[in-house]
Amino acid sequence: xxxxxxxxxxxxxxxxxxxxxxxxxxxxxxxxxxxxxxxxxxxxxxxxxxxxxxxxxxxxxxxxxxxxxxxxxxxxxxxxxxxxxxxxxxxxxxxxxxxxxxxxxxxxxxxxxxxxxxxxxxxxxxxxxxxxxxxxxxxxxxxxxxxxxxxxxxxxxxxxxxxxxxxxxxxxxxxxxxxxxxxxxxxxxxxxxxxxxxxxxxxxxxxxxxxxxxxxxxxxxxxxxxxxxxxxxx
Amino acid sequence: xxxxxxxxxxxxxxxxxxxxxxxxxxxxxxxxxxxxxxxxxxxxxxxxxxxxxxxxxxxxxxxxxxxxxxxxxxxxxxxxxxxxxxxxxxxxxxxxxxxxxxxxxxxxxxxxxxxxxxxxxxxxxxxxxxxxxxxxxxxxxxxxxxxxxxxxxxxxxxxxxxxxxxxxxxxxxxxxxxxxxxxxxxxxxxxxxxxxxxxxxxxxxxxxxxxxxxxxxxxxxxxxxxxxxxxxxxxxxxxxxxxxxxxxxxxxxxxxxxxxxxxxxxxxxxxxxxxxxxxxxxxxxx
Numbered sequence: 001x002x003x004x005x006x007x008x009x010x011x012x013x014x015x016x017x018x019x020x021x022x023x024x025x026x027x028x029x030x031x032x033x034x035x036x037x038x039x040x041x042x043x044x045x046x047x048x049x050x051x052x053x054x055x056x057x058x059x060x061x062x063x064x065x066x067x068x069x070x071x072x073x074x075x076x077x078x079x080x081x082x083x084x085x086x087x088x089x090x091x092x093x094x095x096x097x098x099x100x101x102x103x104x105x106x107x108x109x110x111x112x113x114x115x116x117x118x119x120x121x122x123x124x125x126x127x128x129x130x131x132x133x134x135x136x137x138x139x140x141x142x143x144x145x146x147x148x149x150x151x152x153x154x155x156x157x158x159x160x161x162x163x164x165x166x167x168x169x170x171x172x173x174x175x176x177x178x179x180x181x182x183x184x185x186x187x188x189x190x191x192x193x194x195x196x197x198x199x200x201x202x203x204x205x206x207x208x209x210x211x212x213x214x215x216x217x218x219x220x221x222x223x224x225x226x227x228x229x230x231x232x233x234x
Numbered sequence: 235x236x237x238x239x240x241x242x243x244x245x246x247x248x249x250x251x252x253x254x255x256x257x258x259x260x261x262x263x264x265x266x267x268x269x270x271x272x273x274x275x276x277x278x279x280x281x282x283x284x285x286x287x288x289x290x291x292x293x294x295x296x297x298x299x300x301x302x303x304x305x306x307x308x309x310x311x312x313x314x315x316x317x318x319x320x321x322x323x324x325x326x327x328x329x330x331x332x333x334x335x336x337x338x339x340x341x342x343x344x345x346x347x348x349x350x351x352x353x354x355x356x357x358x359x360x361x362x363x364x365x366x367x368x369x370x371x372x373x374x375x376x377x378x379x380x381x382x383x384x385x386x387x388x389x390x391x392x393x394x395x396x397x398x399x400x401x402x403x404x405x406x407x408x409x410x411x412x413x414x415x416x417x418x419x420x421x422x423x424x425x426x427x428x429x430x431x432x433x434x435x436x437x438x439x440x441x442x443x444x445x446x447x448x449x450x451x452x453x454x455x456x457x458x459x460x461x462x463x464x465x466x467x468x469x470x471x472x473x474x475x476x477x478x479x480x481x482x483x484x485x486x487x488x489x490x491x492x493x494x495x496x497x498x499x500x501x502x503x504x505x506x507x508x509x510x511x512x513x514x515x516x517x518x519x520x
Contacts, residue, residue: 048411048412049411050408050411050412069416070411070412070414070417071411071414071415071416071417074412074413074414075414079412080412082408082409082412085409086406086408086409086412087405087406087409088401088402088405088406088409088410089405089406090401090405091398091401091402091405095398095401098398099398099399099402099410099413099415100413102395102399102413102414102415103414147413151413151414
């Protein structure tokens with residue numbers, strides 16, 4: 001579904017990705033793990049078209065997307081729930097959600113998606129008239145994911161959704177991601193919480209200094225010496 | 235007399251509000267302080283003037299035409315100039331609109347001479363007396379027109395899909411891009427809308443104000459101060475700031491000295507910004 005070949009990208013000439021190759025199949029949850037500065041965010045920024053790679057290709061459902069602007073990539077069905085959430089703070093919860101369906105013209109579809117998101121996150125329905133900035137960290141993260149689901153994406157990229165969220169809420173969010181995946185949405189999960197991410201992911205890639213140093217199933221990686229030493233402190 | 239001055243000040247303030255709203259909108263969406271804003275007010279005034287002279291359309295009725303003309307002019311200016319500087323360094327964003335303003339003012343002097351012009355008599359004329367308060371009807375009509383346009387723009391931003399996208403971009407550009415909002419298209423539209431506000435105000439002002447090229451500098455400066463006073467990024471703040479400026483202009487002009495009214499307006503601005511750098515309704519960061 002998503003194929004990345006030898007991707008290189010950077011900021012002002014400083015390379016952050018030095019030739020990343022990976023793929024995501026339909027229906028999977030794929031984890032991208034690595035420490036700060038490993039290039040995880042650069043990778044998904046490139047997928048979403050927020051930065052242009054200097055080399056390599058990104059293909060989604062057979063279409064080259066690395067040269068497309070962000071809104072075209074969204075239209076193809078890739079949605080990113082960014083790190084730090086990037087909500088529209090002064091707008092209400094429901095307005096935020098509706099903006100998630102910005103490219104959908106059919107009012108009925110938007111309503112259906114809204115009901116679907118409310119069924120996944122009932123708290124958002126309770127708070128729908130509230131400004132997004134008044135929500136707690138966990139609720140804001142749910143809103144960010146809910147907003148991402150409003151366009152019914154084929155691939156949902158979730159970046160550091162555990163940051164600034166209470167551990168018990170992280171568990172809940174991970175459980176919900178699993179459900180969303182079971183309903184047919186492919187998920188790419190970028191996480192610093194390596195243990196939880198690997199338990200959830202079908203497969204995962206380990207990034208270090210802009211390169212894929214290891215990949216395999218979640219289980220394999222959990223058992224590997226590299227992951228245990230470098231990320232799990234075992 | 236005091237009430238009289240307050241009424242005149244508020245009437246004037248309403249028109250300033252409309253100009254300022256456009257400036258605030260453009261700032262919010264693309265982080266550009268449009269130093270050419272006053273020049274667009276001036277262009278609309280000339281458009282209304284020629285509408286009156288050549289086509290015999292009253293400036294009040296010409297307002298919708300001015301809105302459309304200036305909207306498309308705004309979109310055009312975005313396409314030709316603004317889109318190339320919007321992601322550039324702050325200085326180039328600043329100089330681009332500054333230069334554009336200079337160009338338009340000088341072009342107006344070249345085309346229409348620096349002389350003052352006025353529209354002889356607008357369809358709404360005369361004075362309305364309530365007790366001791368005299369309300370000049372042309373000013374009242376222009377103020378009501380400004381309030382109407384401002385309210386429509388406000389509703390548009392709050393209630394429509396495009397309006398929601400405008401708010402989203404003002405709040406978080408990256409978040410908006412990730413929702414599939416075409417940033418360039420909405421920015422072009424917003425620039426047009428902001429300039430259309432200036433255009434509406436210009437046409438409404440033409441019914442009673444002197445029309446001359448350098449009127450651009452005055453309105454540009456007033457709008458800038460109103461927005462800074464109210465708080466950059468806050469449309470409501472811009473409205474409030476503009477009303478305050480209108481009041482200071484008439485009250486200061488009467489109680490202090492007409493020659494000092496603009497100095498007073500800027501002095502009040504300096505005072506408020508020293509105490510609250512983010513402006514009255516600003517959102518924290520400057």
